[in-house]
């Protein structure tokens with residue numbers, strides 16, 4: 001399976017990542033990535049950029065080195081009501097919003113509260129991707145989250161870094177989550193969660209993971225840049241993504 005989209009990457013702007021946007025784009029082009037989401041951490045994360053960074057992403061060309069750029073954010077779920085660390089005015093400048101639970105921002109509580117926070121973020125219509133949901137630091141009701149993801153049209157991320165450098169012990173939860181997403185006819189997205197250009201578009205662990213699981217490739221949306229773009233366009237965003245259609249002729 002060839003992966004055309006990396007839906008989760010960081011640049012130096014995140015404060016604890018090491019490559020520039022230009023370096024990430026070059027790495028993506030070299031790996032045959034067609035759509036690259038630039039998703040630096042939301043403003044609540046220590047070291048993350050000011051919200052002006054996200055509002056000004058319109059200065060980034062839509063296409064660089066033949067790679068379509070998605071202006072994004074990895075927003076923080078800041079409470080168990082599912083609120084994010086960006087407001088409407090910032091969000092309307094963005095093509096893709098990931099939402100995550102991060103320990104520096106929200107203290108782990110109970111499975112019920114984590115689940116409430118995630119489902120309410122999904123139901124708000126403000127997010128496109130629920131990122132690294134297999135993190136054992138934040139146990140969730142997998143069945144309910146998978147059901148909500150399908151219902152509210154939110155992609156569930158399988159995060160390549162969760163199998164390598166981050167969030168140890170994620171595998172079992174990721175497998176249960178993927179299985180439930182498959183059963184509820186939801187969609188998975190692969191994110192490298194690269195914090196250095198070297199890892200942009202690298203999905204060896206994700207690919208081995210779905211192979212082991214026997215997960216249907218057609219429910220992994222990153223296999224097709226065209227499908228991914230179409231998914232975003234159905235989400236009623238103010239951003240005009242039509243320029244990216246030229247990447248997928250015919």
Ligand SMILES: [Zn+2]
Pocket residue numbers: 074100102131132
């Ligand atoms: Zn994260």
Ligand SMILES: [Zn+2]
Pocket residue numbers: 008010074193
């Ligand atoms: Zn990340």
